[in-house]
Amino acid sequence: MKDVKILEIKQSVFADNDRQADMLRRELKEKGVFLLNLMSSPGAGKTTTLLRTIEALQGKLKIGVMEADIDSDVDARTIAESGVKVIQLHTGGMCHLDAEMTKQGLEGLDTGDVELAILENVGNLVCPAEFDTGASKNAMILSVPEGDDKPLKYPLMFSVCDVVLINKIDVVPYFDFDMDKCREYIRMRNPKAEIIPICAKTGEGIAQWAKWLETETRKWREE
DSSP: OOOOOOOOHHHHHHHHHHHHHHHHHHHHHHHTOEEEEEEEOTTSSHHHHHHHHHHHTTTTSOEEEEEEESSOOHHHHHHHTTTSEEEEEEOTTOSSOOHHHHHHHHHHHOOTTOSEEEEEOOSOSSHHHHSOOOOSEEEEEEEGGGOTTHHHHOHHHHHSOSEEEEEOGGGGGGSOOOHHHHHHHHHHHOTTOEEEEOBTTTTBTHHHHHHHHHHHHHHHHHO
8 A cells, every 4th residue: 555645734833833832932931911811711700800900000011902702892992991001802713822922912012011911812711722812821720619619620821821810709608619629630631721710790809910020020031
């Protein structure tokens, strides 16, 4: 039987994206811009958490936000009311952003006066974790109603994140959610991940999260 050439397209795509991501990270480092890639499933509370974060860091860091969605500009309009620079990114049906898309977004945002750029990625626990955006750090939000076993079901998402925010802790009494088990499962996937329980609605835990983000941003800019 005649041999057939096989080309692993997926590996090629990932390798090319990784190169672009590394280049983007170097560019951002030279410019002194810290890029946070914020991920979660739909409805986990990304936008509300982001608003609380902006409020907590007001006057401490110059912030710019990129809102990524398949369509609509609802979240961008909400963030714009906080007074920070914001741009809406439409992915044209794609469920994630890659390094090139992120670079286009940063150019559109104009990061000349930005110290902390935040990418609110498309709501999805699979695709966004597969593509390096060139971010300085990755963060994800797990909300209590989603269950404490999410780290077991979506291992890659939790393994690529530097910090995990466990949101909506105010409703723990109403759900079968074990905080200790959740921490254990996250540690199984990523022993080095910072874990911060928060409630974006009430503001609980936001100060600790904002302090972590401010510290990481300043380290990135000063090193």
